[in-house]
Amino acid sequence: xQSDVENLIQKYRExxxxxxxxLQETQEEVGYLPREVLEKIASxxxxxxxxxxxxATFYHQFYLQPRGKNIIRVCMGTxxxxxxxxxxxxxxxxxxxxxVGETTLDQNFTLEEVACIGACSLAxxxxxxxxxxxxxxxxxxxxxxxxxxKAVLH
Amino acid sequence: xxKEILVCQGSACVSSQSRDVYDALExxxxxxxxxxxxxxxxxxxxxxxxxxxxxxxxxxxxxxxxVKDKQVPKLVDCLQEGSVYEELLYKSSExxxxxxxxxxxxxxxxxKRLVLQNCGLIDPESIDDYINSGGYSSLQKVLxxxxxxxxxxxxxSGVRGRGGGGxxxxxxxxxxxxxxxxxxYIICNAEESDPGAFIDRSILECDPHRVxxxxxxxxxxxxACEGFVYIRSEYPLAVKRIxxxxxxxxEKGYLGKNIMNSGFDFDVQIKQGxxxxxxGEETALIESIQGNSGMPRPRPPYPAEKGLWDRPTIxxxxxxxxxxxxxxxxxxxxxxRIGTQQSKGTKIFALTGKIRHTGLVEVPMGITLREIIFxxxxxxxxxxKFKAVQIGGPxxxxxxxxxxxxxVDYDSLIDAGAMMGSGGLVVLDESTCIVxxxxxxLSFTRMEACGKCTPCREGNTRLLEILQRIIEGEGKMEDLxxxxxxxxxxxxxxxCGLGQSAPNxxxxxxxxxxxxxEKHVKERKCPAxxxxxxxxxxxxxxxxxxxxxxxKHCPAGAITGEKNQPHNIDADVCxxxxxxxxxxxxxxxxxx
Numbered sequence: 185x186q187s188d189v190e191n192l193i194q195k196y197r198e199x200x201x202x203x204x205x206x207l208q209e210t211q212e213e214v215g216y217l218p219r220e221v222l223e224k225i226a227s228x229x230x231x232x233x234x235x236x237x238x239x240a241t242f243y244h245q246f247y248l249q250p251r252g253k254n255i256i257r258v259c260m261g262t263x264x265x266x267x268x269x270x271x272x273x274x275x276x277x278x279x280x281x282x283x284v285g286e287t288t289l290d291q292n293f294t295l296e297e298v299a300c301i302g303a304c305s306l307a308x309x310x311x312x313x314x315x316x317x318x319x320x321x322x323x324x325x326x327x328x329x330x331x332x333x334k335a336v337l338h
Numbered sequence: 339x340x341k342e343i344l345v346c347q348g349s350a351c352v353s354s355q356s357r358d359v360y361d362a363l364e365x366x367x368x369x370x371x372x373x374x375x376x377x378x379x380x381x382x383x384x385x386x387x388x389x390x391x392x393x394x395x396x397x398x399x400x401x402x403x404x405v406k407d408k409q410v411p412k413l414v415d416c417l418q419e420g421s422v423y424e425e426l427l428y429k430s431s432e433x434x435x436x437x438x439x440x441x442x443x444x445x446x447x448x449x450k451r452l453v454l455q456n457c458g459l460i461d462p463e464s465i466d467d468y469i470n471s472g473g474y475s476s477l478q479k480v481l482x483x484x485x486x487x488x489x490x491x492x493x494x495s496g497v498r499g500r501g502g503g504g505x506x507x508x509x510x511x512x513x514x515x516x517x518x519x520x521x522x523y524i525i526c527n528a529e530e531s532d533p534g535a536f537i538d539r540s541i542l543e544c545d546p547h548r549v550x551x552x553x554x555x556x557x558x559x560x561x562a563c564e565g566f567v568y569i570r571s572e573y574p575l576a577v578k579r580i581x582x583x584x585x586x587x588x589e590k591g592y593l594g595k596n597i598m599n600s601g602f603d604f605d606v607q608i609k610q611g612x613x614x615x616x617x618g619e620e621t622a623l624i625e626s627i628q629g630n631s632g633m634p635r636p637r638p639p640y641p642a643e644k645g646l647w648d649r650p651t652i653x654x655x656x657x658x659x660x661x662x663x664x665x666x667x668x669x670x671x672x673x674x675r676i677g678t679q680q681s682k683g684t685k686i687f688a689l690t691g692k693i694r695h696t697g698l699v700e701v702p703m704g705i706t707l708r709e710i711i712f713x714x715x716x717x718x719x720x721x722x723k724f725k726a727v728q729i730g731g732p733x734x735x736x737x738x739x740x741x742x743x744x745x746v747d748y749d750s751l752i753d754a755g756a757m758m759g760s761g762g763l764v765v766l767d768e769s770t771c772i773v774x775x776x777x778x779x780l781s782f783t784r785m786e787a788c789g790k791c792t793p794c795r796e797g798n799t800r801l802l803e804i805l806q807r808i809i810e811g812e813g814k815m816e817d818l819x820x821x822x823x824x825x826x827x828x829x830x831x832x833x834c835g836l837g838q839s840a841p842n843x844x845x846x847x848x849x850x851x852x853x854x855x856e857k858h859v860k861e862r863k864c865p866a867x868x869x870x871x872x873x874x875x876x877x878x879x880x881x882x883x884x885x886x887x888x889x890k891h892c893p894a895g896a897i898t899g900e901k902n903q904p905h906n907i908d909a910d911v912c913x914x915x916x917x918x919x920x921x922x923x924x925x926x927x928x929x930x
Contacts, residue, residue, distance in 0.1 A: 200628070200629070200647065201609075201627050201628045201629035202629055203629035203630075204609075204612055204626065204629050205609075205610070207612070208571070208610065208612060238631055239629070239630065239631050242614065242631035242632065242788075243611075243612035243613050243614050243631075243632075244612070244613030244614065245571060245611075245612040245613040246612065260533070260782075261533030261534055262533045262534035262690070262691070262728065262731070262732075262762065262764045262778070262779075263533070263534050263690035263691055263696070263764055264533075265533075265778055266691050266692060266764065266766060266770055266775075267691070267692075298572065299531060299533050299615065299782065299786070300531065300532070300533035300534065300535075300572075301572055302349065302530070302535070302536035302539045302572070302573060303349055303350050303353055303387075303536070304534055304535075304536055304688055304690040304696065304762075305350050305387035305388045305688075305689075305690060305696035305697050305698075306350055306353055306354070306387065306388070306696075307690060307691075307696075309353070314574065315353075316349065316352070316353035317353065318350070318353045318354065
């Protein structure tokens with residue numbers, strides 16, 4: 185991991201505007217952006233830590249805490265909102281016994297909100313990792329989660 | 339002619355398992371040794387997303403909806419017999435008659451598909467498909483013209499920016515052409531973050547070369563050799579397709595050095611956004627490409643003068659750029675015949691919410707909201723009553739029934755207090771609470787605000803607090819006036835488009851639905867039955883059989899009554915959870 189981050193810093197240190205893609209690729213590599221990684225990026229790019237943390241916390245995409253193996257994102261866009269997205273979110277919270285923004289104790293699921301994933305015609309919509317699930321009803325949630333739980337076990 | 343089987347692989351169809359349908363077709367054709375006879379092709383979106391996965395059979399034009407992988411063997415049987423698989427056809431909602439082709443379906447009849455003309459019909463990952471349907475021929479024309487002539491043609495077409503503000507594109511290019519600089523840039527704004535809009539995503543997924551052709555034309559016109567596509571990373575499929583389009587265009591010589599032997603060089607890079615709504619604003623977007631937090635800066639200087647790395651930069655939205663090849667194919671005067679006096683061409687809308695047919699539609703400017711919602715969209719879902727339409731996303735406005743016959747164009751919408759915005763059109767029925775909707779939009783814009791200027795940061799927070807108070811039954815009548823005054827102050831004094839438009843949903847709902855606000859404040863009631871704190875439930879005595887199910891499920895113990903006798907709810911004890919409403923087998927419990 186150390187050398188990967190070093191390599192990425194080398195790749196972007198001379199590129200103007202490279203901080204955002206560097207953070208994106210680093211997060212992809214490490215899973216999130218821990219403080220020591222942000223410090224390394226700051227010194228590598230000759231920026232202040234405040235600047236790097238500022239950018240990392242400005243954008244929704246960056247995480248300063250570790251996340252679960254499966255990322256559930258409940259779409260809170262307008263179309264989903266008027267078709268009951270908040271009930272879907274509440275059902276996930278109940279089923280996983282966590283609140284939005286949190287990760288289950290077994291590190292299996294992280295529950296997040298997303299502004300809109302642009303699949304409005306299938307509202308209410310959620311995504312788990314890269315898969316989108318549309319026209320969701322609360323009753324189907326346990327079955328859906330089961331699929332991902334099994335996938336982790338195997 | 340070889341028969342074609344076109345399987346939609348747009349995001350919505352993919353979430354309805356269209357990949358399984360594609361795979362099943364592929365293996366079925368292989369097993370039957372028919373791979374040579376039929377050509378199986380993945381395509382982009384038809385816009386009728388609710389009916390996905392969609393499979394189109396050409397040349398007959400059979401339009402199959404909601405296809406499942408297990409129906410594939412029979413589908414191939416029909417293909418071989420030359421017959422129609424009737425169960426998969428769309429049925430007219432009035433007569434239940436099956437309709438064979440796309441053009442017979444009411445959803446398509448009032449549309450004018452220009453920008454979306456290739457969508458669903460070509461393979462988005464094949465440049466040859468694009469070229470065969472006439473692609474890159476307008477660029478050829480452009481490269482034989484003088485840049486000033488190109489700009490004049492765009493000005494004459496009357497096309498205006500589709501991303502929100504509606505600024506005339508030809509004028510923008512003219513301003514980009516004027517300054518002398520060692521470098522200039524074209525940026526394609528694909529940071530489509532309006533909740534409820536998926537126009538740009540669809541274009542990039544279905545017809546990415548059209549966007550590149552528009553960018554190339556813009557670059558040639560202003561004298562830029564470099565372009566950026568700034569795209570949301572939440573759109574993985576669109577990102578993949580624009581990458582593949584760029585590499586194919588490079589290979590074929592439509593990008594890179596000396597394009598089509600004209601001496602014109604142009605390169606395109608992709609920048610993925612990191613999740614910030616405000617980056618849809620052009621100066622914030624430029625900051626983000628420069629590796630900073632996406633905070634807007636005051637204009638002037640406009641990016642056309644001083645933009646990316648302080649060089650002249652033109653930022654155009656995906657849909658705007660996609661209109662450019664049409665202007666040069668048809669000629670400006672022909673293009674300008676479509677639409678209204680001040681708004682030319684077509685507009686794509688993402689039709690969602692409580693409407694029967696959700697999806698993506700392209701209509702000529704000037705069409706009425708009634709035509710879009712009731713004729714194309716098929717009216718309100720579950721035969722409920724139309725209440726309002728939110729147009730233009732969180733920066734737009736909420737229009738009531740009285741506006742249904744309003745023509746949809748830039749200026750009429752501004753007059754109505756809304757805006758074209760990015761083209762989200764969310765239809766609401768009687769079960770949507772208007773006050774809660776205004777709160778929803780405002781909480782979105784407040785969360786997405788960058789925090790740089792005070793009116794937006796503090797003002798919108800105060801607006802939100804007032805709305806929250808009203809929803810919780812703590813509102814006062816003065817609050818309504820306060821909302822209005824504060825909204826106007828925020829609009830007048832905010833730094834960028836986000837702050838200047840964030841109060842629009844509050845103002846338009848107040849203007850069009852003041853009665854509903856007053857009910858919340860004066861009577862402490864939510865007519866739509868949405869605001870939890872204002873809800874109360876009652877048992878309709880005639881319908882209640884006294885079965886006791888509600889009493890058993892009530893977590894607060896608020897329901898009392900003798901067996902086989904009508905029950906009652908004690909409003910003071912009731913926790914307003916709604917459990918009893920869900921559990922009552924006789925529908926005897928209602929809000930009220």
